[in-house]
Amino acid sequence: MAEKEMVDIYLLGKRYTVPASLTIMDAMEYAGYQLVRGCGCRSGFCGACATIYRIKGQKELKVCLSCQTKVEDGMYLAQLPFFPGDKREYNLDELKPTADVMKQLYPEIYSCIGCNACTKACPQELKVMQYIAFAQRGDFEKCAHASFDCVSCGICASRCPAQITHYQVGLLARRLTGKYLAPETGYLTDRVREIEQGEHDQALAEMMDKSADEMKALYNTRDIEK
Amino acid sequence: MFTAEMRELIKKVEATRTQRLGTAFPRMSPEEKDEVLKAYHPDYRESGFRALSLGVNRGDKVPVELADLLEANSRLAGQPLDLSRPAYDVDVLIVGGGGAGAAAALEATARGAKVLVVTKLRLGDANTVMAEGGIQGADKPDDSPALHYLDVMGGGHYTNKKELAAALVKDGPGAIKWLNDLGVMFDKEKDGTMVTTHGGGTSRKRMHAAADYTGAEIMRVLRDEVQNRRIEAIDFSPAVELILDADGKAAGAVLLNLETQEYLVARAKTVILATGGAGRLHYQGFPTSNHYGATADGLVLGYRVGAELVFADTIQYHPTGVAYPAQIFGALVTEKVRSLGATPLNIDGEQFVYHLETRDVAAAAIIRECYGRNKGIQTPTEGQGVWLDTPLIEMIHGEGTIEKRLPGMLRMYRKFGIDLRKDPILVYPTLHYQNGGLLIDEHGRTSIPNLYVAGEAAGGIHGRNRLMGNSLLDIIVFGRRAGAHAGEACRNVRLKALTLDHVAKYQQALADSGVVTDRVSPLVLPHYTHGRHED
Numbered sequence: 001m002a003e004k005e006m007v008d009i010y011l012l013g014k015r016y017t018v019p020a021s022l023t024i025m026d027a028m029e030y031a032g033y034q035l036v037r038g039c040g041c042r043s044g045f046c047g048a049c050a051t052i053y054r055i056k057g058q059k060e061l062k063v064c065l066s067c068q069t070k071v072e073d074g075m076y077l078a079q080l081p082f083f084p085g086d087k088r089e090y091n092l093d094e095l096k097p098t099a100d101v102m103k104q105l106y107p108e109i110y111s112c113i114g115c116n117a118c119t120k121a122c123p124q125e126l127k128v129m130q131y132i133a134f135a136q137r138g139d140f141e142k143c144a145h146a147s148f149d150c151v152s153c154g155i156c157a158s159r160c161p162a163q164i165t166h167y168q169v170g171l172l173a174r175r176l177t178g179k180y181l182a183p184e185t186g187y188l189t190d191r192v193r194e195i196e197q198g199e200h201d202q203a204l205a206e207m208m209d210k211s212a213d214e215m216k217a218l219y220n221t222r223d224i225e226k
Numbered sequence: 227m228f229t230a231e232m233r234e235l236i237k238k239v240e241a242t243r244t245q246r247l248g249t250a251f252p253r254m255s256p257e258e259k260d261e262v263l264k265a266y267h268p269d270y271r272e273s274g275f276r277a278l279s280l281g282v283n284r285g286d287k288v289p290v291e292l293a294d295l296l297e298a299n300s301r302l303a304g305q306p307l308d309l310s311r312p313a314y315d316v317d318v319l320i321v322g323g324g325g326a327g328a329a330a331a332l333e334a335t336a337r338g339a340k341v342l343v344v345t346k347l348r349l350g351d352a353n354t355v356m357a358e359g360g361i362q363g364a365d366k367p368d369d370s371p372a373l374h375y376l377d378v379m380g381g382g383h384y385t386n387k388k389e390l391a392a393a394l395v396k397d398g399p400g401a402i403k404w405l406n407d408l409g410v411m412f413d414k415e416k417d418g419t420m421v422t423t424h425g426g427g428t429s430r431k432r433m434h435a436a437a438d439y440t441g442a443e444i445m446r447v448l449r450d451e452v453q454n455r456r457i458e459a460i461d462f463s464p465a466v467e468l469i470l471d472a473d474g475k476a477a478g479a480v481l482l483n484l485e486t487q488e489y490l491v492a493r494a495k496t497v498i499l500a501t502g503g504a505g506r507l508h509y510q511g512f513p514t515s516n517h518y519g520a521t522a523d524g525l526v527l528g529y530r531v532g533a534e535l536v537f538a539d540t541i542q543y544h545p546t547g548v549a550y551p552a553q554i555f556g557a558l559v560t561e562k563v564r565s566l567g568a569t570p571l572n573i574d575g576e577q578f579v580y581h582l583e584t585r586d587v588a589a590a591a592i593i594r595e596c597y598g599r600n601k602g603i604q605t606p607t608e609g610q611g612v613w614l615d616t617p618l619i620e621m622i623h624g625e626g627t628i629e630k631r632l633p634g635m636l637r638m639y640r641k642f643g644i645d646l647r648k649d650p651i652l653v654y655p656t657l658h659y660q661n662g663g664l665l666i667d668e669h670g671r672t673s674i675p676n677l678y679v680a681g682e683a684a685g686g687i688h689g690r691n692r693l694m695g696n697s698l699l700d701i702i703v704f705g706r707r708a709g710a711h712a713g714e715a716c717r718n719v720r721l722k723a724l725t726l727d728h729v730a731k732y733q734q735a736l737a738d739s740g741v742v743t744d745r746v747s748p749l750v751l752p753h754y755t756h757g758r759h760e761d
């Protein structure tokens with residue numbers, strides 16, 4: 001096999017030589033760390049692994065998810081394993097999906113200065129500033145869809161000069177949308193009531209009484225929705 | 227980015243694509259399925275299992291990596307610990323902050339109980355957040371709990387505990403409604419109809435989804451609600467041993483603060499284990515789709531106090547884990563990719579298995595194609611994979627389908643320079659789900675008084691095989707059931723003095739059964755070096 005290509009990275013300022021093929025997360029482990037913080041799903045879903053880096057010789061600070069990003073030569077890295085973002089408490093049942101909700105719970109969104117640092121930083125490539133603008137206008141459905149792929153890594157909030165906790169705003173908008181703005185599913189409510197009233201008990205009990213052979217016969221001949 | 231060799235091979239896939247489109251590949255007969263499973267499914271590989279030499283399941287076979295942890299020393303062996311002054315004293319202690327733990331916490335709190343959630347990583351860093359495909363529930367007019375029951379039992383080869391399967395399907399629509407009312411954004415049509423699809427082994431389209439972020443959407447809503455209800459949740463504090471009281475009832479747990487390495491005692495009237503799966507034990511050397519904390523801790527804790535394991539020898543390997551690029555090796559390629567029409571192909575660009583066979587059969591067929599018939603594609607990590615022809619999806623359903631229905635997949639591959647709309651991807655089975663676990667009843671109770679289990683750590687609901695979408699359902703249904711029951715039951719609990727005698731007894735049993743080892747369990751965190759020591 002060909003020699004492995006290696007690169008130098010700097011973890012908290014210390015240099016380590018690691019295979020170029022690794023993700024930042026794997027490279028930290030290769031370097032000898034046993035990760036405790038900064039590692040969750042290892043698949044880009046949980047946002048535990050937000051990482052800040054700069055490439056040697058360049059000025060720009062970049063942010064990424066370390067489980068989804070390959071190492072590069074000369075990376076200076078630090079993890080952002082915890083972000084002390086502010087979450088407001090609320091009782092969803094008592095809220096109404098009007099713009100007032102945001103004014104009460106997250107008034108700082110109206111101090112957005114339009115710098116777009118949040119959008120530039122988002123590792124999910126979401127239009128963060130745009131979804132905050134939707135929230136400002138009380139257009140929660142749009143905010144919900146535009147923020148849907150958020151993994152709450154907190155990088156946006158860490159870059160915001162207006163102290164906005166964007167990911168919490170998106171979450172609130174999504175919950176309002178899911179509960180109040182999305183069309184109601186009538187048959188779901190009906191089915192739950194039927195079950196509560198015991199309408200399905202007998203059919204289920206009859207199934208449970210069947211022997212394995214009877215079940216097999218039923219199963220193998222059941223009609224399957226196209 | 228594909229290597230030059232792979233690029234060459236992709237040409238063969240492209241060459242056969244138009245001709246494959248529209249030609250149906252035959253499903254296997256029951257005999258053919260049996261044959262490929264016995265010859266290639268990892269569950270049939272004897273060397274992967276070992277009979278336990280102590281405890282309730284003595285003599286039963288479990289994966290060797292799990293046996294190693296069950297036949298290991300307690301972290302607390304020889305540790306002096308003062309149990310009389312607990313750091314936490316609550317009604318309900320919930321161990322594990324995934325979907326099952328969060329659902330339990332909400333229900334127990336709703337019943338007035340004082341709840342503490344302790345979890346290994348952060349609240350929500352769990353298998354739940356990774357679930358992509360969807361959640362089942364028999365809510366549509368042409369569906370019913372009885373039909374769902376039939377599918378669950380058939381999928382589990384009729385080995386499931388009937389009462390558990392019945393509870394699962396009966397509570398299904400209620401679980402979907404509960405999530406909907408908490409603000410989970412299910413995919414819906416304009417008239418409120420949920421967008422539902424089939425999963426392997428379903429007779430009705432009852433898979434509800436939130437794009438391919440279903441678990442993430444559920445988890446972030448539940449976490450938010452736990453925080454809104456001011457439920458105390460402590461991160462980075464795994465339980466490393468259960469505590470009993472003088473009557474042998476569950477009475478709390480010993481926690482390890484991962485930052486300070488201190489042990490802390492949590493006393494509780496009832497305890498719910500919701501610690502999830504075991505993928506990070508890498509049975510038989512398989513990569514895994516599971517989160518970093520999936521190390522079967524709950525099974526070890528429960529087993530040490532005498533709770534029974536069921537179906538611990540049945541593991542679900544998902545047929546399509548990422549085989550390449552190496553950076554995301556083992557990560558999941560959701561079943562939805564095949565539901566939408568992508569088919570598995572060998573090195574010659576030929577299909578070799580019907581694309582919607584059940585997971586066990588599809589996984590075995592892929593292993594056979596690679597190692598039985600030598601028709602796999604070599605990857606730079608010394609492994610093999612087969613093609614999954616994703617460009618077919620948009621040929622069938624139209625342009626834009628992938629971006630709309632599989633945004634997570636598209637993004638994951640794009641980060642590594644692969645566009646799955648244009649090129650096929652390389653897949654190989656990945657260790658995905660633990661079908662069995664600690665035996666529960668329909669309220670989540672174990673045979674140990676006041677000890678409950680919910681979620682992937684529990685066993686019996688799915689028998690020997692779980693269907694896609696029934697796990698997200700089970701964590702909600704049984705998380706809620708366990709939380710509700712424990713939240714009520716704690717009122718009548720009078721705790722006696724706390725003890726760790728069972729740990730000493732277990733140590734003695736280890737010695738008596740001739741196990742000599744310096745292994746320590748639970749594992750808590752896996753340890754990876756990515757080949758550093760081989761260099």
Ligand SMILES: Cc1cc2nc3c(=O)[nH]c(=O)nc-3n(C[C@H](O)[C@H](O)[C@H](O)COP(=O)(O)OP(=O)(O)OC[C@H]3O[C@@H](n4cnc5c(N)ncnc54)[C@H](O)[C@@H]3O)c2cc1C
Nearest residue numbers: 322324326352353354359360465502519681682695697698
């Ligand atoms: C990639 C992927 C995709 C999936 N897709 C689907 C799907 O589409 N549909 C479906 O139905 N199912 C799916 N599943 C399965 C399903 O998501 C899981 O089985 C389910 O979410 C498990 O929930 P849980 O709450 O039991 O465990 P988890 O969500 O894993 O939560 C367990 C929690 O306990 C913590 N913990 C572990 N040990 C300890 C300890 N000692 N002390 C304290 N805390 C501890 C863990 O860190 C974790 O936070 C998928 C699973 C994976 C991995």
Ligand code: FES
Nearest residue numbers: 040041042047067
């Ligand atoms: S570890 Fe979950 S996003 Fe990286």
